[in-house]
Amino acid sequence: MSDRFTVLVTGGAGYIGSHAVLALHDAGWPVAVIDNLVTGFRWAVPDDVPFYEGNIADAALIAKIVTEQNIGAVMHFAGSVVVPESVENPLKYYDNNSARSRSLIEAVIANKVPHFIFSSTAATYGIPEVSPVREDTPQVPINPYGMSKLMTEHMLRDVSAAHDMNFCALRYFNVAGADPQARSGQSTIGATHLLKVAVEAALGKRDSVAIFGTDYDTADGTGVRDYIHVSDLAAAHVLALDALIADPTQSHFLNCGYGRGFSVLEVLDAVDRVTNLKINRKMEGRRAGDPDSLISDNGAIMDRFPWKPQYADLDQIVTHALAWERKLGDIQQEQSA
Incomplete structure (x- = not known):
């Protein structure tokens, strides 16, 4: 493993980024992290992983990290992810997610880093007319969050055609759960993910869970x-x-999901089942722009990669999220002590 280059993970102190750091680490990859700690947590990064606090748009800092750490690939998670906030404050999202990604990509090209993996989203599809959603489904985002991610997808496609860099844009569906060993999990204060909100309610951190529509x-x-x-x-x-790495001539746009869906009520029922409690549910009106159903067609990633999901079980996802939420309470007490 010692002859491997290092992977730079942007936003590696955040929810999904910290899990990518663990997965790389577990697979024997050297890793370095850059995060501005606006929504991430320094304690989420393992002690033996080089950490840089800073802005991904800081070209001089990116050049320094590439040189110091022998960076050969970037996994880009840094960005803003709250859909309603993107509607209220679109310029924040076009800055954090589009303009800063453009600066990062420019630094990657300038420093001759050959591989780039991008954290994209099913929000680039908007409200698709078909479900399950395939990669060739028209991308018509209905909010600045989805559009800001789609702009970065376009940048990567164009830049890879002009330079020696290939990329993979992974379009996530609804990410949930936590590391099975409880090394990391969803820690963001005021997170809006349904399962995060539900396990907080189950542990008494919230009075109820709102059901929108x-x-x-x-x-x-x-x-x-x-x-x-x-x-x-x-x-x-x-x-x-x-x-x-295996084929530097190929780039990929791929959905990341299990190809099957659960309703809001089914998720809350699973939390009730795992905890043997009953969460208080509050019925609210629909939120603008929420599709009835959003399910991935994951045939492409299953065909292209030897990807074998290990945790495609709703109760298991809930169990891991709950274990993390309990541990997070202990971490927060330690941090405030």
């Missing part, structure tokens, strides 16, 4: 989503890196 065209009237365990998603990134 009960009149969707689904079996029980609540929105259906494709929930993917964060550790399975992280494993897909390591396989993407292997694929980029």
Whole structure:
């Protein structure tokens, strides 16, 4: 393993980025992290991983890291991810997610880093007319978050055609759960992910869980989503890196999901089942731009990579999220002590 280059993980102190660091680490890859710690946590990065606090748009810092750490690939997770906030503050999202990604890509090219893996999203599809959603489904984002990610996808495609760099853009569906060994998990204060909110409610950190819309065209009237365990998603990134190295002429746009969905009520029922409690549910009106159902067609990633999801079980996802939420309470107490 010692002859391997190092992988730079941007946003490696955040939710998905920290799991990618663990997956790379477990696979024997040397890793370095850059994170501005606006939403990430320094303690989420293992002590033996070189850490740089800073902005991904800082070209001089990126050049320094590439030289000091022998960077041969970048996994790019840094960015803003809250859809309603993107509607209220679009310029923040076009800055954090598009403009800074452009600066990062420019630094990657200038420093001759040959491989780039991008954290994209199913939000680039908007409200698709078909479900399951394939990679060739029209991408018509309905909010600045989705558009800011789609702009970066376009940049990567164009830049890779003009320079010696290949890339993989992974379009995530609904990421959930936590590291099975409870080394990391969703730690963001005020996170809006359904499962995060539900386990907080189950542990008494919230009074209730809001259900936004009960009149969707689904079996029980609540929105259906494709929930993917964060550790399975992280494993897909390591396989993407292997694929980029194996064939530097190929780039990839791939969905990351399990190809099946659960409704909001089914997720809450799973939390009730695992905890043997009953979460207080509050029915609210629909949120603008929420599709009835958003499920991935994951045939392409299954065909292209030797990806074998290990945690495609809703109760297991809940169990890992719950274990992390309990541990997070202890970490927060230590940090405030």
